[in-house]
Amino acid sequence: MPLVLLAVLLLLTACGGGADLPQSTLVPRSDFSADLFGLYKNVFWWALGVFILVEGLLLVAIVRFRARPGRAEPKPVHGHTVLEISWTLAPALILVFIAVPTMRTIFSTAGHAPEGALRVEVIGHQWWWEYRYPTLNISAYNELHIPVRTPIQLDMTSADVIHSFWVPRLGGKRDLIQGRTNRIAFRADSTGEYWGQCAEFCGASHANMRLRVFVQSDSVFQRWVDQQRASPATPAKGSPAEAGQQVYRRSPCIACHTIAGLSQGRVGPDLTHVGSRFTIAGALFPNNAEILHRWIMNAPAMKPGALMTPQSLSPQDLDALIAYLQSLK
Numbered sequence: 001m002p003l004v005l006l007a008v009l010l011l012l013t014a015c016g017g018g019a020d021l022p023q024s025t026l027v028p029r030s031d032f033s034a035d036l037f038g039l040y041k042n043v044f045w046w047a048l049g050v051f052i053l054v055e056g057l058l059l060v061a062i063v064r065f066r067a068r069p070g071r072a073e074p075k076p077v078h079g080h081t082v083l084e085i086s087w088t089l090a091p092a093l094i095l096v097f098i099a100v101p102t103m104r105t106i107f108s109t110a111g112h113a114p115e116g117a118l119r120v121e122v123i124g125h126q127w128w129w130e131y132r133y134p135t136l137n138i139s140a141y142n143e144l145h146i147p148v149r150t151p152i153q154l155d156m157t158s159a160d161v162i163h164s165f166w167v168p169r170l171g172g173k174r175d176l177i178q179g180r181t182n183r184i185a186f187r188a189d190s191t192g193e194y195w196g197q198c199a200e201f202c203g204a205s206h207a208n209m210r211l212r213v214f215v216q217s218d219s220v221f222q223r224w225v226d227q228q229r230a231s232p233a234t235p236a237k238g239s240p241a242e243a244g245q246q247v248y249r250r251s252p253c254i255a256c257h258t259i260a261g262l263s264q265g266r267v268g269p270d271l272t273h274v275g276s277r278f279t280i281a282g283a284l285f286p287n288n289a290e291i292l293h294r295w296i297m298n299a300p301a302m303k304p305g306a307l308m309t310p311q312s313l314s315p316q317d318l319d320a321l322i323a324y325l326q327s328l329k
């Protein structure tokens with residue numbers, strides 16, 4: 001049985017690859033997460049050394065000094081000055097060897113980005129993420145897009161309760177607190193899609209407050225920025241999307257959502273470019289017609305506590321509305 005357990009353990013730890021462990025801190029892809037991983041390995045080797053030494057001595061003591069018939073009482077070591085000084089000093093030294101790199105890592109990951117970093121304001125909401133790019137004049141929701149090998153500075157706060165931003169492969173977690181700004185700075189070193197989630201209990205759908213980070217080459221990132229900056233195409237006359245736009249205009253959606261030029265709601269994510277997202281609702285569901293159907297009819301049934309009220313629309317209106325949302329690239 002222990003052998004089977006060991007085999008399973010080895011198997012589990014062997015597949016430290018990428019896509020199958022999207023939230024592993026052991027596959028770092030930024031300077032921030034590499035610093036953390038380096039410290040982790042450092043402490044791990046010290047702990048392993050201590051473990052082998054202590055358990056080794058324990059085994060020696062058990063075997064060599066066990067009680068045998070006719071054996072004299074062992075001599076106590078109490079008052080052995082050299083022994084006592086050395087087993088006080090050795091752990092103190094080990095703690096220094098752990099403390100110095102720990103302090104260094106705390107300072108190097110404190111969130112100070114170099115001059116010229118791309119600044120993104122991150123705002124946590126129950127239960128979705130808002131990202132504003134003040135220098136680019138765009139914003140994004142749940143899915144953060146950043147250019148690869150560029151220093152990034154995240155200035156983070158909350159619109160309501162405390163949340164915590166955590167994308168394990170890109171760095172450590174940090175709290176988002178209303179009325180305060182906490183910072184994370186990092187440079188992602190490879191393109192790809194990274195998963196994260198809220199790491200501070202924030203209510204009914206805390207576990208459903210996921211996020212994605214798309215680390216992109218400069219040209220792909222620039223194309224995305226241009227797309228987010230442009231206003232989506234006006235639906236063609238007589239198209240389902242145009243009918244859907246009319247449905248949107250006269251539905252309660254406008255009280256909670258923004259679509260540039262149509263409505264200015266701030267309760268839920270901005271929908272101006274909702275059709276360009278891969279996921280919705282805290283990166284929880286793929287963004288497709290079937291999901292949008294169910295979501296609009298009854299969001300809290302899909303995501304407990306979701307602050308979007310169930311909507312009642314005729315099937316025709318709903319189909320048109322979804323065609324419109326999907327056209328908002």
Ligand code: HEC
Nearest residue numbers: 127128251252253256267268269280281282307308309311
């Ligand atoms: C009472 C306010 C409210 C109303 C009314 C409302 N919504 Fe929402 N909506 C929200 C909130 C809040 C969220 C975010 C929920 C979450 O992810 O936890 C949301 C999320 C969404 C999303 C997902 C967006 C994303 O990128 O994650 C879509 C799409 C959406 N709403 C469409 C609509 C449509 C269409 C209507 C009208 C038929 C509507 N909503 C009416 C509050 C509202």
Ligand SMILES: [Cu+2]
Nearest residue numbers: 163198202209
């Ligand atoms: Cu949260």
